[in-house]
Amino acid sequence: MEKVLTRNIGIEDSWTLRVYRSRGGYKALEQALDTEPDALIDAVKASGLRGRGGAGFPTGVKWSFMPKQPTPERPNYLICNADESEPGTFKDRLIIEQDPHQLVEGCLVAAWAIRASKVFIYIRGEYVHGARRLEQAVAEAREANLCGRNILGKGFDCDVVVHRGAGAYICGEETALMDSLEGGRGNPRLKPPFPAQAGLYGHPTTINNVETLSCVPLIVERGAEWFASIGTDERNTGPKLYCLSGHVKRPGVYEAPIGIPLLELIEEFGGGMLRDDRPLKAVIPGGSSVPVLTAEECRDLPMDFDSLAKRGTMLGSAGVMVMDSSTDMVQVMERIAHFYAHESCGQCTPCREGTGWLEKIIRRIRSGRGSLDDLATLESAAGHMRGTTICPLADAAAMPCQSFLAKFRHEFEHYIKTGRAAVTAG
Amino acid sequence: MFDAELDKRADEIIARYPQPRGAVMPLLHLVQEKAGWVTLEAEEWIARKLGLTPAYVHGVTTFYTMYRTSRCGTYLLQLCTTVSCMLRGCDNVLEHIKRRLGIEEGETTPDGKFTLVTVECLGSCGTAPVMQVNDDYYEDLDIERVDALLDALAEGRPAPFPPGPGPQRVMVEQHRAS
Numbered sequence: 001m002e003k004v005l006t007r008n009i010g011i012e013d014s015w016t017l018r019v020y021r022s023r024g025g026y027k028a029l030e031q032a033l034d035t036e037p038d039a040l041i042d043a044v045k046a047s048g049l050r051g052r053g054g055a056g057f058p059t060g061v062k063w064s065f066m067p068k069q070p071t072p073e074r075p076n077y078l079i080c081n082a083d084e085s086e087p088g089t090f091k092d093r094l095i096i097e098q099d100p101h102q103l104v105e106g107c108l109v110a111a112w113a114i115r116a117s118k119v120f121i122y123i124r125g126e127y128v129h130g131a132r133r134l135e136q137a138v139a140e141a142r143e144a145n146l147c148g149r150n151i152l153g154k155g156f157d158c159d160v161v162v163h164r165g166a167g168a169y170i171c172g173e174e175t176a177l178m179d180s181l182e183g184g185r186g187n188p189r190l191k192p193p194f195p196a197q198a199g200l201y202g203h204p205t206t207i208n209n210v211e212t213l214s215c216v217p218l219i220v221e222r223g224a225e226w227f228a229s230i231g232t233d234e235r236n237t238g239p240k241l242y243c244l245s246g247h248v249k250r251p252g253v254y255e256a257p258i259g260i261p262l263l264e265l266i267e268e269f270g271g272g273m274l275r276d277d278r279p280l281k282a283v284i285p286g287g288s289s290v291p292v293l294t295a296e297e298c299r300d301l302p303m304d305f306d307s308l309a310k311r312g313t314m315l316g317s318a319g320v321m322v323m324d325s326s327t328d329m330v331q332v333m334e335r336i337a338h339f340y341a342h343e344s345c346g347q348c349t350p351c352r353e354g355t356g357w358l359e360k361i362i363r364r365i366r367s368g369r370g371s372l373d374d375l376a377t378l379e380s381a382a383g384h385m386r387g388t389t390i391c392p393l394a395d396a397a398a399m400p401c402q403s404f405l406a407k408f409r410h411e412f413e414h415y416i417k418t419g420r421a422a423v424t425a426g
Numbered sequence: 427m428f429d430a431e432l433d434k435r436a437d438e439i440i441a442r443y444p445q446p447r448g449a450v451m452p453l454l455h456l457v458q459e460k461a462g463w464v465t466l467e468a469e470e471w472i473a474r475k476l477g478l479t480p481a482y483v484h485g486v487t488t489f490y491t492m493y494r495t496s497r498c499g500t501y502l503l504q505l506c507t508t509v510s511c512m513l514r515g516c517d518n519v520l521e522h523i524k525r526r527l528g529i530e531e532g533e534t535t536p537d538g539k540f541t542l543v544t545v546e547c548l549g550s551c552g553t554a555p556v557m558q559v560n561d562d563y564y565e566d567l568d569i570e571r572v573d574a575l576l577d578a579l580a581e582g583r584p585a586p587f588p589p590g591p592g593p594q595r596v597m598v599e600q601h602r603a604s
Contacts, residue, residue, distance in 0.1 A: 084549050085546075085547060085549065086547070087508045087509050087510065087546070087547040087551070088509060088510055088547070088551050089547075089549065089551070090549045090550055090551050090552055092549075093549050093550075118444075124549070125455075125490070125492045126492070126548055126549070126558060127549070128561040128562075129561070129562075129563075129589075161442045161443070163448075163451070163452070164451065164452065164455060165451070165490070165492075166451055166454065166455070166490035166491070166492040166493055167490050167491035167492035167493075167545075168489065168490050168491065169546065169547075180451065181448060182445070182447060182448055183443075183445075183447035183448045183449065183450035183451065183476075183486065184447075184450075184486065185485060185486055185489035186489060186490075201444055201445065243551060243552060244552065245510035245513070245514075245551035245552050245554060246509075246510055246513040246514070246551075247513055251510075251551070251552040251553070251554070252552040252553075253552060284509070288508070288509055288547075319551070321509055321510055321513070321551070323513060327513065331512070332509055332512070332513075335507070335508060335509050335512055336509060339508055339509075339546050339547070342546055343546065345489075
């Protein structure tokens with residue numbers, strides 16, 4: 001397939017305005033500013049674009065929730081969620097560092113469509129260089145009248161602010177992100193009200209992921225039909241960035257039509273398993289919060305929202321973590337449990353206590369001091385974490401735990417019975 | 427430290443936000459950049475600038491892992507130990523660094539040069555294992571590359587290779603471009 005999202009990556013100085021414009025950049029913005037905002041929203045709806053941050057919500061529908069007549073007292077805001085923190089996910093970083101103007105252009109087109117006068121790009125604090133590249137891109141855009149007052153002389157005022165996080169996974173959750181952006185601790189808010197009703201500073205807000213916004217100029221330039229023609233079906237459309245990591249020969253970010261078969265991704269793009277004598281054992285297909293797949297379940301599996309949902313897991317952030325036969329699944333689960341226990345904001349009891357207990361019990365099992373009753377306790381704790389909290393972090397910890405126990409139970413039992421891993425690491 | 431220059435930079439940052447409170451995080455980054463960590467005095471300065479209480483600012487500081495409330499070494503070594511890095515051998519790298527520097531996680535070498543911590547996913551899973559040294563990501567690490575890096579930093583030389591992916595990555599890029 002022709003590369004579109006990653007078309008500029010690898011070109012010298014791809015992050016500069018000069019190079020971006022020489023390759024046709026910011027034409028979509030000019031075109032968009034000559035189009036009625038509602039027509040743009042309709043085009044994004046028709047493209048079938050669904051959010052690339054994890055939830056897969058239709059982007060055009062989300063935009064259509066925004067008020068049509070904002071006032072200076074009650075402005076509309078756009079937030080770009082660049083707080084990429086889901087373990088196994090590193091696609092947004094590629095766009096931010098290598099092609100930041102693509103994102104800035106996407107932000108400005110989206111801002112016009114939803115009538116937002118200000119865009120905040122919330123980037124995770126660790127991406128120091130990414131933030132510098134973005135700030136530089138915004139400054140260049142401002143200098144060239146592509147951002148700021150009266151953009152391209154077309155009467156649209158919109159500024160972009162780059163805001164750095166400071167190391168908190170929870171701030172990737174949209175309402176926690178807003179609390180953080182307002183200068184607070186990142187505690188998720190109850191919904192409703194949804195961001196389009198009361199978001200940042202209580203004003204109507206749309207929040208979209210980096211990759212989602214980067215798709216927008218493509219839809220403007222090439223048309224909704226073109227975008228919708230890529231992919232599995234009308235519900236799963238467009239180009240997609242997949243983050244391939246773990247036991248493959250060539251890990252990395254790969255662009256493919258959404259719905260590429262999982263094994264093709266591993267074989268063709270990833271170059272196959274890292275070691276030829278170690279076959280595939282399991283894959284986490286969408287970042288560490290989604291249910292794990294066994295090697296058998298990976299067969300004939302299109303990597304799109306609905307196909308993965310049908311197989312009991314999720315596309316999530318498309319963080320594909322590949323594990324071979326040497327992998328100690330209890331150890332993997334221990335790391336996942338540790339992550340969520342560390343990142344829980346502590347606001348809701350089932351999450352604060354639940355994530356901690358999952359980690360402690362799994363650690364006990366790995367130390368050889370576990371009992372078979374522990375497995376029932378884990379299942380019960382994980383069950384009580386599902387759907388009982390303000391935000392989905394508790395579910396994100398519970399889902400992998402439940403799936404690891406269901407699919408690799410023998411490895412947990414092996415630790416309990418023998419005090420050792422079922423596989424020999426090496 | 428809290429001179430007119432810092433004041434001016436703070437005012438520029440505050441102007442970007444619809445309400446002054448929005449500037450808490452960038453101001454915390456600003457003072458940490460300047461002093462190496464967030465002092466109580468700095469929190470009081472931010473509170474005064476934004477019309478908040480120092481306790482409020484401290485609450486924000488302590489919510490986020492990147493704001494440091496104590497001094498750390500010249501080089502803050504942050505090794506990622508989440509799943510993808512684990513699958514690619516970060517545990518061996520961690521053990522090696524601990525042995526080499528003679529410190530445990532969270533400790534600083536007696537000469538004040540290195541502080542070692544483990545961190546959660548840094549978003550560099552395709553080039554795992556990764557270690558962030560101050561602002562820079564060093565990727566595709568193995569024991570040889572870590573040794574070369576720490577040798578240089580210990581002697582006050584620049585890093586022997588640029589931050590970013592390792593040399594074997596060129597092969598991957600070529601494949602991707604073809």
